[in-house]
Amino acid sequence: MTALAAAVWAALATVRDPELDEPITNLEFVSSCTVSGDGVAAVRLRLPTFFCAPNFAWLMVADAHDAVAAVPGVTRADIALDDHFVSATINEGVAARAGFVASFAGEAQAELDELRAVFLRKAALAGQDRIARPLVDAGATPEQLAGARLGDLPPSADLDRLRRRRAEVGLPHGPDAPLLLHPDGGPVTAEQVPLHLRRARLTRVGIEANGHTCRDLLAVRYPEEVASS
Amino acid sequence: MYEKDGEKYFIVDSHSHFWDASRENWKPGAEQYAKGWIDCFYGYHQLGPPETHWDYEKYLKVTPEDFERDMFIEGHVDYAIFQSTYLKEWYTTGFNTAEQNAQLLDRFGDRLIVNGRFDPRDGDAGLKELEADAEKYGLKGVKLYTAEWNRGSRGYKLSDPESYRFLEAAQGLGIKNIHVHKGPTIWPLDKDAFDVSDVDHAATDFPELNFIVEHVGLPRIEDFCFMAVQEPNVYAGLSVVIGGLMHARPKFFAKVMGELLFWVGEDRMTFGGDYNIWVPKWQVEGFVDWQMPDDEAFTDYPRLSTAGKKKVLGLNAAKLYDIPVPPELRLQTSAGDQDKPGEQLLTEAAAAGSP
Numbered sequence: 001m002t003a004l005a006a007a008v009w010a011a012l013a014t015v016r017d018p019e020l021d022e023p024i025t026n027l028e029f030v031s032s033c034t035v036s037g038d039g040v041a042a043v044r045l046r047l048p049t050f051f052c053a054p055n056f057a058w059l060m061v062a063d064a065h066d067a068v069a070a071v072p073g074v075t076r077a078d079i080a081l082d083d084h085f086v087s088a089t090i091n092e093g094v095a096a097r098a099g100f101v102a103s104f105a106g107e108a109q110a111e112l113d114e115l116r117a118v119f120l121r122k123a124a125l126a127g128q129d130r131i132a133r134p135l136v137d138a139g140a141t142p143e144q145l146a147g148a149r150l151g152d153l154p155p156s157a158d159l160d161r162l163r164r165r166r167a168e169v170g171l172p173h174g175p176d177a178p179l180l181l182h183p184d185g186g187p188v189t190a191e192q193v194p195l196h197l198r199r200a201r202l203t204r205v206g207i208e209a210n211g212h213t214c215r216d217l218l219a220v221r222y223p224e225e226v227a228s229s
Numbered sequence: 230m231y232e233k234d235g236e237k238y239f240i241v242d243s244h245s246h247f248w249d250a251s252r253e254n255w256k257p258g259a260e261q262y263a264k265g266w267i268d269c270f271y272g273y274h275q276l277g278p279p280e281t282h283w284d285y286e287k288y289l290k291v292t293p294e295d296f297e298r299d300m301f302i303e304g305h306v307d308y309a310i311f312q313s314t315y316l317k318e319w320y321t322t323g324f325n326t327a328e329q330n331a332q333l334l335d336r337f338g339d340r341l342i343v344n345g346r347f348d349p350r351d352g353d354a355g356l357k358e359l360e361a362d363a364e365k366y367g368l369k370g371v372k373l374y375t376a377e378w379n380r381g382s383r384g385y386k387l388s389d390p391e392s393y394r395f396l397e398a399a400q401g402l403g404i405k406n407i408h409v410h411k412g413p414t415i416w417p418l419d420k421d422a423f424d425v426s427d428v429d430h431a432a433t434d435f436p437e438l439n440f441i442v443e444h445v446g447l448p449r450i451e452d453f454c455f456m457a458v459q460e461p462n463v464y465a466g467l468s469v470v471i472g473g474l475m476h477a478r479p480k481f482f483a484k485v486m487g488e489l490l491f492w493v494g495e496d497r498m499t500f501g502g503d504y505n506i507w508v509p510k511w512q513v514e515g516f517v518d519w520q521m522p523d524d525e526a527f528t529d530y531p532r533l534s535t536a537g538k539k540k541v542l543g544l545n546a547a548k549l550y551d552i553p554v555p556p557e558l559r560l561q562t563s564a565g566d567q568d569k570p571g572e573q574l575l576t577e578a579a580a581a582g583s584p
Contacts, residue, residue, distance in 0.1 A: 019448065049269045050268055051266065202450070202492070203451045205488055206449065208481065209448075209450070209478070209484065209485055212481055216478070
């Protein structure tokens, strides 16, 4: 792989399925990625079913376009979603930078920023379970959990991820920010900790169960290429 | 009836189909959608145990004999409830209409219930059709696809004023069970058909009706649970949950069941095998054998007892549909009682000032 091709792949790895909160490269949604000698990056994407929700599909294609086009040395980003009931509309709309509403005239009333924010807030809630659960298992009390600050916690990939999701959606994410926050950014009192953690875990279970189902369906749909995990 | 280890289970499959996805029925000009739809289902089919997989051609359309064998002879099902799914924009005679389903009533009418459907975008003509169907089939329930395509529209919400007209009409006709498809594989644009908040509105405003959220709102199980805990007349329809996860992802199946048992409770969960996505046999047998894992990660989930399994597999739905249950198979369930499943949870949360 050339350095430019590697940089394009790295750029694609920053693109996430907004609902599953995972990179499209890990999810095997990128079926091919090539870069020509004159810097044209050609990327093909695929999804677990023909009827995957077009709003999420749009976000992934548009994000892939933006990420790849921003790689120094790429002269053109050519992103194509295959085998989807609105592939053509999405591919043409993203390539023309027409926006979601204009591309789906009459069928969509709003751009997708709020949709993205909803799922970022969910990811930020689910991320609290990933950090807090080991603390609960180690005997942390509700008071301790309610008082825990991000800066007090041992460094981990999950902590970095939680901080990034909060930053993206405008929630406190610095060292002084509480570990536990309601989705609206309000603090969680010690009395609220048990139910809050139940909600955080439920949200995480939902996201992770969906991620696995999508992997299973993708492996069924593209059995030659996808290894079922 | 299914018997295992001396325990007898009365089985109501509350979410089943008898579809025609054959090529002859693909609507000219819309073949790719007709194919795409059934291909999605075929993907789900393959998440079941390999020995239960059918070839694609058989999957497109099964016979009444297949149905009888798969449901009643091998499938342990005492009563099946047919859900109607029209999709007439893609399938010439409809994918799975009430009329199609009703063809089997002659043969299996003593253990088959046909549910109807409505679409608020059909207006007065739709209301008339609902009335006629209610009379013809004695409807006790309907299945609603809020993301169905209808003359250029790609969806509606249960909270729309037109939907309320239909819900009022349904209630007047004695239809009390409203199954709502909130689940995977559909296509909303920004009219998010996965969003369950419209069910929340309708459930509050129609306390006499039961709202069975099929597929428990997957992929948004958290939204479903937060809503269901507050609405006494909302039920978790387990179609797709058992079929799609129990074999393919047992660990996540256990987690999802644990969450549902905590938030919704065993009196508000109904089994649906989702024939002919899958056959019920392995689902019923697997569910009876299923235990919450003993690992650390599952310790604070409620356990599902044998009595709980009996309720989920049949007794809850039997109560919602007034299906007679032989005395020796009965058990007390609060399904249909309109009590508050999450009362304690809500009280605690309120005391703690939870938003």
